[in-house]
Structures are given as C-alpha cells and as structure tokens.
Amino acid sequence: MARILYTINGEGLGHATRSRYLIEQLQQRHTISLAAGFRAYHYYKKLGLPVFRIYCSRILYRGPSVRVLDTLVRNVFTFLLYGWISLISLWIYALRFKPDIIISDYEQLGLLVAKMMSIPSINVDNQSTITRCTYALPRQYALRRNIVALANYNMTWPATYFCATSFIPFPVKPEYKHNTFVVPILLRKEILGKKPLPGKHILVYQTSHTFDMIAPLLKCIPERFIVYPSPRESIDGNLHFKRFSETAFVKDLRASKAVITNGGFSLISEALYLHKPVYSVPVRRQYEQIFNAIQVQRAGYGEHHDTLTVASLKSFLRNAPKYERNLRRFTKAGNEELLKIIDALIKKSVR
Known part of the structure; x- marks a missing residue:
C-alpha cells in the first residue's frame, strides 16, 4: 500500500471527471489525499470527498476565441500574487501527509511539490501526446504547436513519468520512450461499458x-x-x-x-x-x-x-x-490498461 497525493487541474471539468475513476480504483488498495483547484475542487467537494484547495491557472475567452495575451498576463500575475503561496501551502500539506508518490492530472503544483520532496510523480493527461508523440501536422499550425509545447513543458516538466491518453495510437518519440506511455481514452464510470442508443x-x-x-x-x-x-x-x-x-x-x-x-x-x-x-x-x-x-x-x-x-x-x-x-x-477504453501501468509505476517507484 502506498500513500498517494493526487492533484487535479481545475480548468474545465474534464480533468476532474476522468480522474474520479482512477481515484476510486486506487483507493481500494492505497491511501489517497486529494488536492484540486477551481471547478475540480468544487466537483469533489460536491461529492463529499475531502479535498485540499489549490491555485489553478485559467483560460480566458472572448466569445469563441481564447484571449491569449490576457490569459498569459492573468496567470503570471495571479501566480505571483498568490499562486506561490498555494505552492508552499501544498508543500506543507504534503509534508504532513507524507506521500510516497504524487499523481497529477495536468496539475503543475503537485509535480513541483514532488520535485521539492524528491519523490516520484506521474502526470496523467492527453496534452502530452502533442509534445511527446510523433504525428503529421498541417504547416499553418506549426507556430501554435510550438507555443503550446512550451506551455505543456512548463506545466509538466517535473514529472517522473507521463501517461498520455489518446483516441489515436500515436507512437512515442524515441527520446521519451523510457518514461512515456500512450494509452486509449480514459472514461468516467458513467460512460464506461454503456451502449449507444438509437439517435433521436x-x-x-x-x-x-x-x-x-x-x-x-x-x-x-x-x-x-x-x-x-x-x-x-x-x-x-x-x-x-x-x-x-x-x-x-x-x-x-x-x-x-x-x-x-x-x-x-x-x-x-x-x-x-x-x-x-x-x-x-x-x-x-x-x-x-x-x-x-x-x-x-x-x-x-x-x-x-x-x-x-x-x-x-x-x-x-x-x-x-x-x-x-x-x-x-472504435471500441476500446484505456481505463484498465492505464490502471495497470500506474500500479506498475507505483510498485517500481515505492519501496
């Protein structure tokens, strides 16, 4: 049995809903403590689960468009204002909990705390396919891809291992094969195993x-x-x-x-x-x-x-x-496969 601190990105609800399956499965054989920001925090509070509140970067919109510059300025300003306080608070919380490993769903502070505590970490997301896999890309998106790659690196660089979910089985780049795993999609339990109904x-x-x-x-x-x-x-x-x-x-x-x-x-x-x-x-x-x-x-x-x-x-x-x-x-979900990989990484990392 391991002690796991599980941290969840709160921008949108996708991170929270897909993490729930892994958390419920891992709780059956490990001790888990949750930390989440923004919408993910409220999602788990509504479920009645104890969750530590942390800072969360945000994406700002104007109609159907992302306000790129406003998003950048807002996130830099808010992190300098109180994001670093949240990092220290999470570090103190982790010192008290004494995790053996930290699992993050595209959440930066948890990975930084793992680095500060010199313990292993696992990053679970779909964004890592963009930076750690090989695929064809139309030329007009090359600059945007590079910008996003930089942002993804900033979010996840401290991670020891990367588990990337994808509905396309992209090959991992050779330089990342030692610590990166691509698995089929991770589904919440409300969808897993359900059959489609006739379209109305x-x-x-x-x-x-x-x-x-x-x-x-x-x-x-x-x-x-x-x-x-x-x-x-x-x-x-x-x-x-x-x-x-x-x-x-x-x-x-x-x-x-x-x-x-x-x-x-x-x-x-x-x-x-x-x-x-x-x-x-x-x-x-x-x-x-x-x-x-x-x-x-x-x-x-x-x-x-x-x-x-x-x-x-x-x-x-x-x-x-x-x-x-x-x-x-298209019939395969990656829930069981991802769970097996995470269990193996926990066993490998926690002595």
Missing part, C-alpha cells in the same frame, strides 16, 4: 458562451437539438436548452445522432466511444482543441471546422452515416 437528436455542447451566435444557425436545420450547458431550461423551436446534469447529459449523449462541440478531449472521447460522429469547432487559438479536431477528421470519425455554418453542418449530417460506420472499429 443532435447534442450540442459549448463551453465558451456562444449560444447567441449558434442558435440562429441551428434553427435553419430541420433537426432537434439539445444544447448544454444552459443557465436555464427552455425550448425555442427545435432547440432544447438544458442545465447541466450528469445523469441527463449521459442519457442525451447515448441517444444522440451526432455531437456538435468545441474540441475538448473528454467529450470527444465519450462521443467516439459511443459511436457518435463529431462536428468539432475548436475554440479559436486553442491549439489543443484544434489538434483534437484535426485527429477526429483524419480518422474519419467526424469533421473539423473553424466556424459553424449551415452549409457545413448539413454536409456533416449527410456524411454522418459514413462516420458512424468508421466508428464501429
């Missing part, structure tokens, strides 16, 4: 507050759309706006014809697992989302578009049966 509607999930921009376009399509997450329940013609509920969302995802979303890794993974074609409109200037959308289109699982248009959406829906056929070969 199209599920729309937007995270950057673009409802007012897309609603008029969706009204031009003779389909029923269920739109998440809305601040209130309402029906407007063929659009059904819903507040976020995990149970209702999973049900609507399983019974959808297709999914319209940004480029978030977690929802794309769940949609592909349930054989739902994906129409991906990444947040502008958010390279990680652009990367995910490119891979979805290359694999024949859906389409990548810079903006949502009536013409491209109609074309996507005509091609959806083809994408659904391609998705029949």
